Amino acid sequence: MEEKNLDQVCDTYKQYLSQAKTERECVSLLVKLAKENGYRELDEYKELKPNDKIVIPYMNKCIALFQVGKQPLEKGMNILGAHIDSPRLDVKQNPLYENEGFAYLDTHYYGGIKKYQWVTQPLAIHGVVVKKDGQKVEIQIGEKEDDPVFVITDLLVHLSSSQLNKSASMVIEGENLDVLIGNQASEAEKEAVKANILQLLKSNYNIEEDDFVSAELEIVPAMKARDCGLDRSMIIGYGQDDRVCAFTSFMAMMDVKEVDRWSCTLLVDKEEIGSVGATGMQSRFFENMVAELVARTQGESELKVRRALANSRMLSSDVSAGYDPLYADVFEKRSSAFLSKGIAFNKYTGSRGKSGSNDANAEYIGWLRNVMDQADVSYQFAELGKVDAGGGGTIAYIMAKYGMQVIDSGVAVLSMHSPYEVTSKVDVYEAYKAYRAFLSWEDEK
Incomplete structure (x- = not known):
């Protein structure tokens, strides 16, 4: 059964990856699929009640999906955040x-x-x-x-x-x-x-x-995503940074049934050039969306908007550097992400002395380990490479500005930022499982 589910998730992922190679195409495809799965645009609701599903596209380049929880929004959300722009x-x-x-x-x-x-x-x-x-x-x-x-x-x-x-x-x-x-x-x-x-x-x-x-x-x-390897254990295709995390986040969101806390999947633009512009994570469009939802469900309140953001937990769903034995000199093996070992959590990214990093705290990581173990998710902890070899960043530090708990989590990739990147099917499936478990988690009352 598990192998059948893995094949189904990976086949669907390859279809999405081949169909949507730009941020506009991603938004167009995902809005269509979301509506087929019961999501409606915010203006279509007269009032919001638990488990209502909302899709909010913005400027045709980013998209937010929400599922209304039983708890009020000010209690916080479980948020998946990935980017849908890729080098080009x-x-x-x-x-x-x-x-x-x-x-x-x-x-x-x-x-x-x-x-x-x-x-x-x-x-x-x-x-x-x-x-x-x-x-x-x-x-x-x-x-x-x-x-x-x-x-x-x-x-x-x-x-x-x-x-x-x-x-x-x-x-x-x-x-x-x-x-x-x-x-x-x-x-x-x-x-x-x-x-x-x-x-x-x-x-x-x-x-x-x-x-x-x-x-x-x-x-x-121009190539479509395809199986890689004689054993078909991997996927090769353009734009897997970061659409492998974006599409698995979306698929997990579609499969969530009932939620206690509000759940959210946020797919944004411009990460590859610093998360700038009106559709990048440094824009206030997400904050404005949350303010609108607070107003719809609890009445207008700047304080409740701040509480909703600060009380949220987030997985910054972005890829990690997969250990490549052909270039072992830039990796520290004990702290590397390996293909087929499960979703990779990066406590910190950044460059050299963790510059530009979010650096998640130990309490959040301990909580997250429990969530993953309860859902039988395979996972590993890693960093991008050797300390002085280079570095990179994600949207994690931007969302952490609101005071929410954030950690980077995603799929290990070979040949990152090249025209054709490689991922493991096992890791794609474990990322989907991890994201679904995170969105569905209910805290003990």
């Missing part, structure tokens, strides 16, 4: 140009990437173009079997002696991550290849060149 290439606002018979899209990379990993990969274009009249044109090219794909070219090895002597960060420079999109000329005399691309955009999507200014187009790997 963003198309610039004036991107289309022609150079020696080739048409290109100029890009600006988003998040921390190794630039050389993005060349000679089959790429897809996802996103939206918003015209001056407000019409929104959705773009997705490169995912269907009969779609064209795109590529960033690399220098042939026969002429690359100088290139190969550069440091890895400079082998491919950011301004050279331009996507090749065409080579066929139209009948126009000047910039004939570019003119042909514009003609295709006009005929297929009714897009003019000026419309790029109000577009959000993302360049992402």
Whole structure:
């Protein structure tokens, strides 16, 4: 039975991962699925009662799901928080140009990437173009079997002696991550290849060149998520940081039945660039949502909003660095997360001297161990890597500002931030189990 459940969770996860490669696509998919599972938007409720289910999308780039608890909201929530943005290439606002018979899209990379990993990969274009009249044109090219794909070219090895002597960060420079999109000329005399691309955009999507200014187009790997390994024990796919935690959090939320405390799954944007902007965790949109829900259920009260946030517990659902024996020199083995050993809890992240870390307290970790053991969840405790090897952060420290208990918890990943990341099916399933147990936990009265 357990193996059957594992396969079902992982197959569903792979479908989500292949269908939604941008934050907008994640929100669109999850809103649809949530409504199919009984969730309704807040304005559809005249009043809220225990176990009502609420879905709140925000700016099409982040989403919050709530299940009303038996206890008042000021008593706090059990919150899962993950991010749905991933490293990628963003198309610039004036991107289309022609150079020696080739048409290109100029890009600006988003998040921390190794630039050389993005060349000679089959790429897809996802996103939206918003015209001056407000019409929104959705773009997705490169995912269907009969779609064209795109590529960033690399220098042939026969002429690359100088290139190969550069440091890895400079082998491919950011301004050279331009996507090749065409080579066929139209009948126009000047910039004939570019003119042909514009003609295709006009005929297929009714897009003019000026419309790029109000577009959000993302360049992402074209491959679907697939099983990895002869034993099919792993999953390979783009964007598993952090959609492996986002989608398992969502799946757990859908499976929660009745709750004592309010439960919440919060999936946000912009984590990869510092959680900034209106849809990043540093925005006050979540606080505003909680204030609205307090007003609906207990009457307007700033104090009760503060209590609701401070009394909450959160799992900052973000991935951890999986121990890779090929690069053992940057890991401290005793404190590493291993694939197939269960969900990984990181007491702290940050860099060097825990800079930028939340650093969860011992009391919360002790409570959490009990929750996981009661639910028969496999788990491990880890840190990102050796102390001076580097570091990274999550949204945990931002939510901790409200005074709530927070710890990082997620799936160990190999090749993190690369176009194709690897996870263990066992860990995906144990993360789902952990999140479901956390959301459903009832404190002793």
